[in-house]
Amino acid sequence: MERNVLVIGGGIAGITCSLELAANGVKVTLIEQGPSIGGRMIQLDKTFPTLDCSSCILTPKMAEVSTNRSIELLTLSTVMEIERKGDGFSATILSNPRYVDMEKCSTCGACASACVMKVPDEFNFNLGKRSAIYIPFPQAVPQKYLVDRNACLFLSRGKCKKSCLDACEHKAINFEEKDRLIKRDFSAIVIATGFDLFDAASLGEYGMRKRRGVITSAELERILSPTGPTNGEILIEGKKPERFFFVQCVGSRDSQRGVKYCSRICCMYTAKHAYMIKEKLKDASIYVSYIDVRAYGKGYEEFFRSVQELGVLYIKGIPGEIVERGRSLLVRVEDMLSGELREIEVDVVVLATGILPSRDIFRIGKMLGLDLDEYGFVKVDPTYPSLAGKEGVFVCGTASGPKDIPDTVAQSTEAAASVFEYICRGK
Amino acid sequence: MMKKGIDEDWTKRVFACIQCGKCTGSCPESAKTPLNIRMVVRRKQFGSVSASQHVWYCTSCGACTIRCPRDVKPSEVLIHIRSDLVESGRISTSIQRALENSLIQKNPWGKARSKRSEWALKADFQIKNIGDLREKRLLFTCCVEAYDPRCNVIPRNVSKILTYAGIEFGILMEEEICCGNEIRRLGEKGLFEELRDENISNFKKYGIEEIIALSPHCYNAIKNEYGEEAPGVVHYTEILWRLLKEGIIRVGREYKKKVVYHDPCFLGKQNGIFEEPRNILMAIAGTELLEFTRSRENSLCCEGGGGRMFYDVDLEYERNAKSRVSEAQELGAEVIGVACPFCLVTLEEEAKEKGIEVKDISEIITEVLL
Numbered sequence: 001m002e003r004n005v006l007v008i009g010g011g012i013a014g015i016t017c018s019l020e021l022a023a024n025g026v027k028v029t030l031i032e033q034g035p036s037i038g039g040r041m042i043q044l045d046k047t048f049p050t051l052d053c054s055s056c057i058l059t060p061k062m063a064e065v066s067t068n069r070s071i072e073l074l075t076l077s078t079v080m081e082i083e084r085k086g087d088g089f090s091a092t093i094l095s096n097p098r099y100v101d102m103e104k105c106s107t108c109g110a111c112a113s114a115c116v117m118k119v120p121d122e123f124n125f126n127l128g129k130r131s132a133i134y135i136p137f138p139q140a141v142p143q144k145y146l147v148d149r150n151a152c153l154f155l156s157r158g159k160c161k162k163s164c165l166d167a168c169e170h171k172a173i174n175f176e177e178k179d180r181l182i183k184r185d186f187s188a189i190v191i192a193t194g195f196d197l198f199d200a201a202s203l204g205e206y207g208m209r210k211r212r213g214v215i216t217s218a219e220l221e222r223i224l225s226p227t228g229p230t231n232g233e234i235l236i237e238g239k240k241p242e243r244f245f246f247v248q249c250v251g252s253r254d255s256q257r258g259v260k261y262c263s264r265i266c267c268m269y270t271a272k273h274a275y276m277i278k279e280k281l282k283d284a285s286i287y288v289s290y291i292d293v294r295a296y297g298k299g300y301e302e303f304f305r306s307v308q309e310l311g312v313l314y315i316k317g318i319p320g321e322i323v324e325r326g327r328s329l330l331v332r333v334e335d336m337l338s339g340e341l342r343e344i345e346v347d348v349v350v351l352a353t354g355i356l357p358s359r360d361i362f363r364i365g366k367m368l369g370l371d372l373d374e375y376g377f378v379k380v381d382p383t384y385p386s387l388a389g390k391e392g393v394f395v396c397g398t399a400s401g402p403k404d405i406p407d408t409v410a411q412s413t414e415a416a417a418s419v420f421e422y423i424c425r426g427k
Numbered sequence: 428m429m430k431k432g433i434d435e436d437w438t439k440r441v442f443a444c445i446q447c448g449k450c451t452g453s454c455p456e457s458a459k460t461p462l463n464i465r466m467v468v469r470r471k472q473f474g475s476v477s478a479s480q481h482v483w484y485c486t487s488c489g490a491c492t493i494r495c496p497r498d499v500k501p502s503e504v505l506i507h508i509r510s511d512l513v514e515s516g517r518i519s520t521s522i523q524r525a526l527e528n529s530l531i532q533k534n535p536w537g538k539a540r541s542k543r544s545e546w547a548l549k550a551d552f553q554i555k556n557i558g559d560l561r562e563k564r565l566l567f568t569c570c571v572e573a574y575d576p577r578c579n580v581i582p583r584n585v586s587k588i589l590t591y592a593g594i595e596f597g598i599l600m601e602e603e604i605c606c607g608n609e610i611r612r613l614g615e616k617g618l619f620e621e622l623r624d625e626n627i628s629n630f631k632k633y634g635i636e637e638i639i640a641l642s643p644h645c646y647n648a649i650k651n652e653y654g655e656e657a658p659g660v661v662h663y664t665e666i667l668w669r670l671l672k673e674g675i676i677r678v679g680r681e682y683k684k685k686v687v688y689h690d691p692c693f694l695g696k697q698n699g700i701f702e703e704p705r706n707i708l709m710a711i712a713g714t715e716l717l718e719f720t721r722s723r724e725n726s727l728c729c730e731g732g733g734g735r736m737f738y739d740v741d742l743e744y745e746r747n748a749k750s751r752v753s754e755a756q757e758l759g760a761e762v763i764g765v766a767c768p769f770c771l772v773t774l775e776e777e778a779k780e781k782g783i784e785v786k787d788i789s790e791i792i793t794e795v796l797l
Contacts, residue, residue, distance in 0.1 A: 321721075336465070
């Protein structure tokens with residue numbers, strides 16, 4: 001019998017696990033609900049603490065997924081049903097249409113220029129806009145355009161002059177495409193559903209979405225990226241800011257209004273952001289407020305120190321509130337090491353939001369009867385970090401708890417080894 | 428008995444504090460007064476009996492407790508320290524007087540209990556005794572509304588509107604006593620319980636089914652600190668908005684003024700009532716509703732809570748009411764709208780000099796009612 005593995009989620013965890021399995025001759029079906037694989041990592045410009053270019057690491061792996069004959073990639077796809085069947089599983093997958101024939105599309109972009117409908121660009125956390133027919137980002141895999149059926153005037157309202165059809169020389173656009181239900185049998189399943197971000201607006205005192213200049217770290221990540229809405233130039237609401245204030249533990253370590261756990265990545269990504277701003281704006285004044293700086297990984301403490309040495313001022317104490325003063329933002333924070341309450345005027349406040357389990361995990365967990373912890377992360381035995389507690393079901397990456405990229409990669413490789421061991425048992 | 432008890436697990440919570448400074452950054456008294464709420468908790472962790480009088484600067488606005496990521500409830504820790512000071516008698520005479528008054532005359536100002544319902548007698552329409560009613564809906568007045576001539580208008584106006592709308596309600600007359608909200612915050616837990624029990628036994632005696640509280644402070648105590656035996660309570664702005672929305676009362680005349688609404692801490696950030704007062708103001712023709720930069724859950728405390736209405740702190744410093752009034756002025760507001768008698772008193776003191784009016788929402792609505 002052929003050994004076939006279903007990997008759910010096309011981020012760095014799912015990609016790593018799929019490639020490892022394929023390298024060992026295992027057939028993999030990798031499904032991703034978005035239009036491209038790459039996950040959260042492809043939204044990052046650089047990775048900490050080495051400041052490696054994130055897409056330079058990830059893009060070759062993404063390309064490998066698309067060319068590897070052992071991997072079947074299904075984007076715009078979700079699992080609808082999973083049943084036990086013999087030793088394995090039978091899964092029903094819903095695959096939404098792209099409305100663009102991938103064989104014919106040359107990725108010229110003429111359709112997008114012709115499209116009259118512009119909507120917020122989710123890849124850039126809604127900073128900037130994209131058209132209804134689009135490619136999610138330049139390195140997307142599949143490297144093909146697609147139609148957002150909720151945004152497309154023709155598909156959603158039946159009313160559009162469809163100038164994209166005329167613009168496409170290759171006649172690749174096909175509005176007749178329909179949803180497909182795909183049934184497949186698998187001998188094992190890997191859950192790599194990743195994480196969502198805490199909604200900073202739920203902590204009203206920080207003024208997210210209320211006060212100009214208050215942004216999230218995820219938004220800043222896109223602003224700093226050369227492929228982002230400002231092509232890497234630090235512009236916020238059209239202005240060049242000079243004074244930055246980072247707030248850590250937004251939603252993390254908060255048993256009242258957030259989650260009790262530490263998200264493990266915010267201290268370091270904030271240090272990275274401070275570094276990257278200093279690289280671009282030498283004279284920027286940057287404050288980072290913290291409860292504890294958790295720089296626990298290899299090279300992390302050293303990186304933290306190098307950020308401090310650039311003149312980034314770390315303040316022990318997180319702000320009570322952020323209010324407006326004229327055109328500036330006023331951060332009210334106790335500098336606990338001096339015991340003084342400071343009111344610091346800045347242009348931008350960056351909220352380092354924590355991570356939550358992906359919303360999808362609740363649906364998938366229910367289908368498979370998985371044990372989730374109080375937050376929704378898949379429960380695992382620390383000595384078997386990729387066993388999801390049900391025979392034939394594995395987990396990797398942040399689906400089982402907050403992790404940074406090195407830990408995610410290490411654990412996803414380990415998951416692949418465990419899956420391999422499982423499907424080869426007794427053989 | 429109490430829903431938000433100050434007793435259970437409070438030491439456990441004190442030790443769970445990670446000293447993040449969220450409380451101090453949220454506190455309206457940080458920096459300008461010697462109160463450092465984080466240090467209050469820190470000292471408590473070391474078990475040092477704090478002789479510090481700094482705790483009297485707290486206004487009980489609740490921001491620290493609402494925002495604390497470890498749910499330490501710093502403002503409740505502070506009440507414990509106040510309790511120690513009260514118990515050992517290390518309190519100022521003005522605080523002592525307020526407590527004694529509340530024990531004897533059942534109001535912190537020491538006004539005669541027999542005159543509690545004089546405000547009702549001055550009304551040009553009849554306000555009924557709860558005992559004479561079939562529908563057991565009680566209008567509960569705050570001590571300051573019952574006795575202070577400036578605040579008298581609030582119960583009178585609300586009574587007028589309810590009567591006009593055909594809503595049957597009554598008052599407890601001389602039997603009404605202080606709700607105890609501020610007394611608990613002064614650290615006199617025993618006295619608070621006494622007041623609470625007497626109120627509850629009155630509610631039971633008359634079979635009261637619903638309470639309309641005029642002050643957010645009374646509303647808070649009855650809703651959150653009276654326990655299961657207390658009847659349901661609403662703030663009067665909730666009722667007024669419902670009457671307006673359902674067309675039972677109608678605003679006919681214009682109120683051509685720019686009004687900035689000040690969220691009372693006990694109504695807004697502590698109990699989540701942000702919309703009703705605004706909806707009422709927006710329903711009035713000609714009224715332009717303005718917003719402070721610090722509004723809703725970020726509203727700046729007027730410093731009238733936590734017992735601060737009954738005593739003066741040692742230090743002279745710039746009051747929040749002053750900065751509130753200056754901002755109202757900058758915004759071009761003609762009126763500061765409030766929904767709390769303490770906010771009315773504290774803000775009006777500063778606003779008078781600046782030529783800005785401070786009005787309770789009930790006053791504005793009475794002026795424009797058809």
